[in-house]
Amino acid sequence: ARSAARPRRFTMLKVLFLTMLTLALVKSQDTEETITYTQCTDGYEWDPVRQQCKDIDECDIVPDACKGGMKCVNHYGGYLCLPKTAQIIVNNEQPQQETPAAEGVGAAANAAAASGAGTGGVAASGMATSAVVPGGGFVASAAAEVQTSRNNFVIRRNPADPQRIPSNPSHRIQCATGYEQSEHNVCQDIDECTAGTHSCRADQVCINLRGSFTCQCPPGYQKRGEQCVDVDECSIPPYCHQRCVNTPGSFYCQCSPGFQLAANNYTCVDINECDASNQCAQQCYNILGSFICQCNQGYELSSDRLNCEDIDECRTSSYLCQYQCVNEPGKFSCMCPQGYQVVRSRTCQDINECETTNECREDEMCWNYHGGFRCYPRNPCQDPYVLTSENRCVCPVSNAMCRELPQSIVYKYMSIRSDRSVPSDIFQIQATTIYANTINTFRIKSGNENGEFYLRQTSPVSAMLVLVKSLSGPREYIVDLEMLTVNSIGTFRTSSVLRLTIIVGPFSF
Structure with a gap:
């Protein structure tokens, strides 16, 4: 009996101990304040319907989320800024080598750091961080692994679970690196750039990221190691249409002479010098990149190629x-x-002055010659000759003085140019009265003392006066051409004279 009472007593003690322990647990739970979760880490917001944190689409709510012509791609807890030409390939597979998660909520941060998403700082535990994407993009995500191949961007979606923050103000929370607890018990980003806790060089620009920061070079520079070096834009054609001049951190375009920069500061357009500042004295012709001057007829370009000189x-x-x-x-x-x-x-x-104006008297006749005119008497006959017709003088047979004189004298006038080529036929003489059984001979009776002329008989009743020496004027020659007429038995003899006045003009025209 004593052995049977001992197990019964042990059972009762065991029940009593469990009862007291239960009461103690209930009392402790009644005194501890209940913790509720209504706030989320950056990049997420509380969904009261689903009672969980959901991702915020920054591409919809953040104005100009991406600069410089980049496109915004939403990601878990953040967003990506990628070139517009980027081809995005989403890979939902887990990385082959995954960094072990840190204690508590740090697993996502280590995953992001292991995938290369963060630069310039440690990825936040459960918070979004940012990274510079090769090719000119920015990644704003806690667990985004971005791999590039030329212009292809492979994004491994390995999001960290959003961490809920207890709303109890007295409850201490643990924030990831790069974050600190705010007065509202929310993990908020530390702005290392404002706080001066960054490690950027003096020639670099600090860019704050969520949970971290990055050091960027100013425009026109690129990172080489930890230093910013100038980008020689002129070595990456075609920046400029014609000439590129590199400057520290920038460049500018120049144009060749005859061109000017267009409004885009890149293209060179031709300058129309003929419209802008016409330097030509007479005619200006615009050509590509230059201009040429031309002169009017009768002028020629001077040595400066601008002015015109008279020819x-x-x-x-x-x-x-x-x-x-x-x-x-x-x-x-x-x-x-x-x-x-x-x-x-x-x-x-x-000019035939005899047909226009002359100074000859009424008893004179006007004779025109090359370069002038002469006035000769209308009655040139001298005693004992008498005028029988125009310019014809006859010596009367009844006059004893006429027996030794030519029967008639005919006055003729002619003009020749100076320096006329020789020999040259200049005048023909011909008998007007022909007697039967007579013979006519011709000779130069006077006026040929220097042998300028020669008389050639061309027929029994005619002869030709030939100029054999070149004559220079102005000069006047009076040549008597005589025709002798005799009969075949020599019983009849007579003669007549043609008095030819030859006026040589002063010129050869």
Whole structure:
């Protein structure tokens, strides 16, 4: 009996102990304050319907989330800024080598750091961080692994679970690296750039990221190691249309002479010098990149290729005018001597003063010659000759003085040009009265003392006066041409004279 009472007593003690322990647990739970979760980490917001944190689409709510023509791609807890030409390939597979998660909520941060998503700081535990994507993009995500191949971006979706933050103000929470607890018990980003806790160099720009920061080079520079070096934009054509000039951190375009930069500061357009500042003295012709000057007829370009100088045509040729060339601005003109007029702009033609104006008296007749005129008496007969017809004087047979004189004298006039080519037939004499059984002979009776002329008989009743020496004028020659007539038996003999006045003009035209 004593052995049976001992197990019963142990059972009762065991029940009593469990009862007291239960009461103690209930009392402790009643005194501890209940913790509720209504707030989320950055990049997430509380969904009261589903009672969980959901991702915020920053691409919809953040104005100009991406700069410089980049496109915004939403990601878990953040967003990506990628080039517009980027091809995005989503890979939901887990990375082959995954960094072990840290204690508590740090697993996502280590995953992001292991995938290369963070630069310039440690990825936040459960918070979004940012990274510079090769090719010019930014990643704003806690657990985004971005791999690039040329222009392809492979994103491994390995999001960290959003961490809920207890709303109890007295409850201490643990924030990831780069975050700190706010007065509202929310993990908020530490702005290392404002706080001065960043490690960027003096020539770099600090860019705050969620949970971290990055050091960027100013425009026109690129990172080489930890330093910013100038980008030689001119070595990456085609920045400029013609000439590229590199400067520290920038560049500018230049144009060749004759061109100017367009409004886009890249293209070179031709300058129309003929419209802008016409430097040509007369005619301007615009060509690509330059211009040329031309002169009007009668002018030529001077050595400066801008001004025009008059061409002295009279010096370039001696055959422009028949008599005299007169140079004028841009042209020339021809002049003729007195007694001549210009015809066809260059040649000289004799003016017949006898048909226009002359100073001859009524008892004189006007005789025109090359370059002038002469007045001769209408009655040239001298005693004992008498005028029987125009320019014909006859010596009367009844007059004893006429027995030794020519029976008649006929006055004729002619004009020849100076320096006429020789030999040259200039005048023909012919008998007007023909006697039967007679013989006619011709000779130069006077006026040929220097042998300038020669008389050649061309038929029994005619002869030709030939010029055998060149004559220069102005000069007058009076030549008596005699025709002797005898019969075949020598019983009849007579003669007649043609008094020829030859006026040699002063010029060869």
